[in-house]
Amino acid sequence: MALLFDPKIQRTFAVEPELMIGRAWLCGLRLDRPYVSAHHATIRWAGTHWEVRDLGSRNGTFLNGAQLQPGRAYALTSGAELAFGQRAESFRMTDDGPPQAMAIPLDGGEALVVEKDVLGIPSESDPEASLYRDVDGLWKLEDLEGNLTVLENHRTFDVASRTWRFSCPEVVGSTSAGGYLQLPKPVVLRFSVSRDEEHVELFAEHDGRGIDLGSRTHNYILLTLARLRLEDVKNQVDDAGCGWVYQEDLLKGLATTATQLNIDIFRIRQHFAKAGLGDALNVIERRPRTKQLRIGTANLQIGQL
Numbered sequence: 001m002a003l004l005f006d007p008k009i010q011r012t013f014a015v016e017p018e019l020m021i022g023r024a025w026l027c028g029l030r031l032d033r034p035y036v037s038a039h040h041a042t043i044r045w046a047g048t049h050w051e052v053r054d055l056g057s058r059n060g061t062f063l064n065g066a067q068l069q070p071g072r073a074y075a076l077t078s079g080a081e082l083a084f085g086q087r088a089e090s091f092r093m094t095d096d097g098p099p100q101a102m103a104i105p106l107d108g109g110e111a112l113v114v115e116k117d118v119l120g121i122p123s124e125s126d127p128e129a130s131l132y133r134d135v136d137g138l139w140k141l142e143d144l145e146g147n148l149t150v151l152e153n154h155r156t157f158d159v160a161s162r163t164w165r166f167s168c169p170e171v172v173g174s175t176s177a178g179g180y181l182q183l184p185k186p187v188v189l190r191f192s193v194s195r196d197e198e199h200v201e202l203f204a205e206h207d208g209r210g211i212d213l214g215s216r217t218h219n220y221i222l223l224t225l226a227r228l229r230l231e232d233v234k235n236q237v238d239d240a241g242c243g244w245v246y247q248e249d250l251l252k253g254l255a256t257t258a259t260q261l262n263i264d265i266f267r268i269r270q271h272f273a274k275a276g277l278g279d280a281l282n283v284i285e286r287r288p289r290t291k292q293l294r295i296g297t298a299n300l301q302i303g304q305l
Contacts, residue, residue: 001113002043002050003095004029004082013091014111016167017099017153018044021084022055028104028167035059035085041068043076045099045169050076059085101139101168103131106156111167116273118281120266122160126259127266129159131166132273132281139168144262146286146293187277188299191223199305204277211275218264218271224253225284225295226302233298243294244287265293 002015013029021029022040031040037057044051051073054061061068062083068074076082076093083090101114103121112119120127121141130142131151139151141159149157151166158164188205200219204211213219229243251258265284272280282296 001095001097001100002045002076002093004043004091005094006091008089012094014102014113015043015050015099016102016104017169018042022057030108031084033085033089037085040084046073050093050096052076052082057085061085062087062090099169101131101133101166103164103166106163106165109162114168116270118266118270118273120270121164122162124266124270125263127262130266130269130281132269134281139166141166142281142286144258145291146288148288186299187283187297188301189222189226189295189297190301190303191219191226192303192305193223194305201305204272204275206277209276211277213271213275216267216271218268221254221261221264222268222283222295223302224250225293226300229295229298230300230302239298242298244292245294247291247293250293 004013004015005011006013016028019028020039020042021027021031022038023030023032023036024038027039037055037059039055040057041052041054041061044053052061052063052068053073054068054070056070063074063076064081065087076096078093078096080093081090082093102111103114103119104111112121114131117133119131121129121131128144132140132142134140141149141151141157151157153168154165156163156165190203190205192201192203193199197220199215200223201215202213202219202222204213225243225245228245232242247258247261251261254261268283269281272283277283284293285296286293
């Protein structure tokens with residue numbers, strides 16, 4: 001991911017796939033400086049590298065001290081020095097990696113960069129919404145009620161009393177290693193539980209691979225949901241209705257709070273995504289507007305340690 005460092009304010013900016021630089025309030029990198037034009041320059045990803053283009057600014061754009069010809073694209077690499085309107089005040093490109101999806105607060109705060117196709121907003125420690133790429137290749141925003149919004153590049157949305165802009169590369173494809181499968185194969189989850197239920201180890205099988213997901217505190221949430229789904233299967237409940245539980249009942253059973261549950265759900269999804277499991281976001285499903293949830297796979301096994 002490309003990064004620009006501004007030594008004047010000691011701040012690093014994540015570069016969007018197409019970044020407008022200038023004084024105008026809609027610019028992705030807004031520089032409220034008198035020598036900067038309203039729409040001064042752009043930095044964009046050209047598919048294999050980054051390039052900068054001056055937009056006919058009054059005071060010019062400078063690359064490594066040399067003034068650029070307006071309208072012409074110049075390649076950028078890590079270490080490049082960029083100045084907008086005044087040579088003495090330059091930015092340094094500290095990374096020239098390909099662009100990543102991100103959520104950018106319009107109040108001027110730090111951009112949140114998506115890692116492994118999962119992002120908690122406004123933070124991972126207090127996720128009021130989850131932004132993720134689904135198995136259909138579309139980016140989606142899920143709120144705490146389970147409502148989904150499809151996000152296209154540059155779409156704005158509100159979370160945590162702030163307005164954000166979604167930015168992503170136009171080319172569809174997972175940022176995760178290996179990418180998503182067109183038709184995700186079901187994940188098999190195997191739980192091993194100690195007699196006192198203090199330890200819950202989790203092992204997954206997916207696409208011919210065995211993945212040890214270890215012993216995490218949030219595994220107990222998955223175990224609880226797995227038991228509910230298996231009980232419904234035993235009682236011959238239709239698959240579409242299997243395993244659903246109201247959040248309030250789950251909170252009572254787990255003796256936890258709604259805030260902690262939301263954090264744990266995000267961590268579970270993030271854990272699965274980092275492990276490279278396809279359709280990781282649906283490991284826990286929410287029913288919109290009902291405050292019901294369930295474990296997202298019917299392939300479940302529970303044994304003892």
